[in-house]
Amino acid sequence: MLPIWLGAVAGFRSIPSAWMARSNAFSGAFLFAVTVFLWIPELAHVDHERSLPWGIWIVLGYFLQFALDSRSRGLEHGHIHHHDPNPWPAYTGLLIHSVVEGVPMLRLPESEQLAFALSLGIHNLPIAALLAFWLRQCHVPFQKIALALLGMSLAAPFGAAVGTLLPLDMPGMEGFIGGLVVGIFLHVSSTILFELQKDHRLPTVLWVIVIIGLLSGFSLSQFIH
Secondary structure: OOOHHHHHHHOOOOOOOHHHHHHHHHHHHHHHHHHHHHHHHHHHHOOOHOOHHHHHHHHHHHHHHHHHHHHHHOOOOOOOOOOOOOHHHHHHHHHHHHHHHOHHHHOOHHHHHHHHHHHHHHHHHHHHHHHHHHHHOOOOOOHHHHHHHHHHHHHHHHHHHHHHOOOOOOOOOHHHHHHHHHHHHHHHHHHHHHHEEEEEEEEHHHHHHHHHHHHHHHHHHHOOO
């Protein structure tokens, strides 16, 4: 919840495009590295005899996010549409995205929950800044913006609460939860990184930030292990 409100404070001011690009570069690279170095190896330990292949759930998570992206209009990876006369459908899509992201949190092993929460926090801080800035550009009253940000800050915890209703002893549940995490994170991180390129080029500053993000994600995965 804290990164949402920290991002909101930044978003109530003018967001330089350079800051947005750099924060997205770090969060995209960090998410990608954590997914590759932590979540995918964890899936390798799932009992395949009691579940469907976890690749199915990765595909489901990936295309679930693909579908949500058409609703949220890309807000979760840095897109902004100035002066939208009705921003609420896109906001609803972003809210659903955040709820779904939070579902696995409390169903992961305790040693991995902190890594998951940090991943969501790093991912959500620039999103919250963009959301607050965008709603201001759409001339939404401050009170409604505050309520929208409150909803965003509660979305992932609500998803985590919903996730506690999933029976872990059900065959295939562990692969389902892990695959969902991997699919969603792969889609979001790869889309962010792809959209950093302009004319198929990435500025040197963004390359440095991407490398720092990759190293940070790798370090976190090694710390958890």
